[in-house]
Amino acid sequence: MAYSLQKSMVAKVVGASLFMLLAACSSDQRYKRQVNGNEEYLKAPALHPLNSPSGMILPLARGDYDVPPAATNGRIGKQLDVRPPAQPLALLNGSRTQYNGDTALIVLENSAQNRDMWSQVVAVVQSNGYTIVSRQDASQTLNTDWVAWSRADEDNQYRGQYQISIRTEGYQTSLMVKSLRLEQQQVTVTNQAIIQRYTVEMLNNVARGLEKLSDERDSQRALGQTADMSVISGADETGLPLLVVRAPYTAVWDRLPPALEKMGMKVKDRSRPLGTLSLTYSAPGSSTWDSLGAKDPDLVNGDYKLQVGDLENRSTLQFTDPKGHTLTQSQNDALVSVFQAAFGQTLTR
Numbered sequence: 578m579a580y581s582l583q584k585s586m587v588a589k590v591v592g593a594s595l596f597m598l599l600a601a602c603s604s605d606q607r608y609k610r611q612v613n614g615n616e617e618y619l620k621a622p623a624l625h626p627l628n629s630p631s632g633m634i635l636p637l638a639r640g641d642y643d644v645p646p647a648a649t650n651g652r653i654g655k656q657l658d659v660r661p662p663a664q665p666l667a668l669l670n671g672s673r674t675q676y677n678g679d680t681a682l683i684v685l686e687n688s689a690q691n692r693d694m695w696s697q698v699v700a701v702v703q704s705n706g707y708t709i710v711s712r713q714d715a716s717q718t719l720n721t722d723w724v725a726w727s728r729a730d731e732d733n734q735y736r737g738q739y740q741i742s743i744r745t746e747g748y749q750t751s752l753m754v755k756s757l758r759l760e761q762q763q764v765t766v767t768n769q770a771i772i773q774r775y776t777v778e779m780l781n782n783v784a785r786g787l788e789k790l791s792d793e794r795d796s797q798r799a800l801g802q803t804a805d806m807s808v809i810s811g812a813d814e815t816g817l818p819l820l821v822v823r824a825p826y827t828a829v830w831d832r833l834p835p836a837l838e839k840m841g842m843k844v845k846d847r848s849r850p851l852g853t854l855s856l857t858y859s860a861p862g863s864s865t866w867d868s869l870g871a872k873d874p875d876l877v878n879g880d881y882k883l884q885v886g887d888l889e890n891r892s893t894l895q896f897t898d899p900k901g902h903t904l905t906q907s908q909n910d911a912l913v914s915v916f917q918a919a920f921g922q923t924l925t926r
Contacts, residue, residue, distance in 0.1 A: 668788045669788060686749060756776040807823045820916060841858055855882060
């Protein structure tokens with residue numbers, strides 16, 4: 578009994594020690610900033626004059642290959658921060674970036690999309706949870722409150738205050754983020770590399786938000802283009818029947834798989850550059866046609882090919898049946914109402 582109790586106490590002590598050791602290691606993030614390798618180079622002897630034996634004649638000395646003396650003022654070894662300098666990302670279309678002093682900026686060409694950029698910047702700042710302490714819409718400038726940063730490669734986190742502004746000069750618009758103050762544990766930071774890291778991070782966060790808004794606008798624009806995806810029956814230049822969809826190729830291509838699925842056609846393979854789809858058709862029940870509000874086009878079961886054509890603001894659909902024949906005019910006419918309903922349902926899903 579006494580032996581078991583002693584054994585249990587030893588296990589608890591070892592477990593507690595191991596837990597404390599792991600906790601200490603997990604809070605020390607220096608290894609993420611340190612060089613990973615041998616540090617024997619730090620023990621290399623210093624350069625010294627060459628001493629030649631008496632009577633030996635050495636070649637004439639030239640200074641072309643002399644190693645100049647260098648004073649080591651910065652950190653070395655494990656104290657060296659090996660993380661690369663942070664760089665602003667050109668996330669916006671047609672943009673270029675740079676960092677000068679304590680300011681990171683993205684430069685874009687003036688366009689209709691950039692005219693309301695200031696309101697978008699304010700929206701992004703607010704959506705990221707950054708508190709605005711002052712804002713001048715006339716000069717398109719705002720100052721943030723303290724922004725608390727959280728990085729896994731820091732032992733003690735930083736916080737900073739920033740000025741965000743937009744400047745338009747000639748044909749260019751610049752989005753600028755300037756560091757007003759950076760602190761770590763309530764001590765002002767003057768290290769330029771660290772100031773750059775967090776100023777750039779603020780700019781990149783704003784740029785990511787603007788990029789997301791741009792993507793959403795593009796999606797809405799594409800949705801607007803597909804809102805009236807009317808379908809008619811037509812023929813190509815050789816007279817073969819096909820369907821014409823009133824929508825750009827990209828919009829039609831994205832909507833085709835779910836639309837085909839609704840009418841009993843499953844996509845086996847497709848190539849967007851070639852505009853081809855391989856399909857398998859299995860005639861669905863009457864409930865499917867009732868839900869589409871269309872008549873059964875009476876297609877035979879089997880493997881079909883679909884060729885999608887690009888006519889800029891129009892697209893064409895031409896089917897080939899399991900025997901390799903283009904669908905007849907009457908079959909295409911029957912598919913008009915089917916696709917019209919299927920496209921409509923994909924828009925409201």
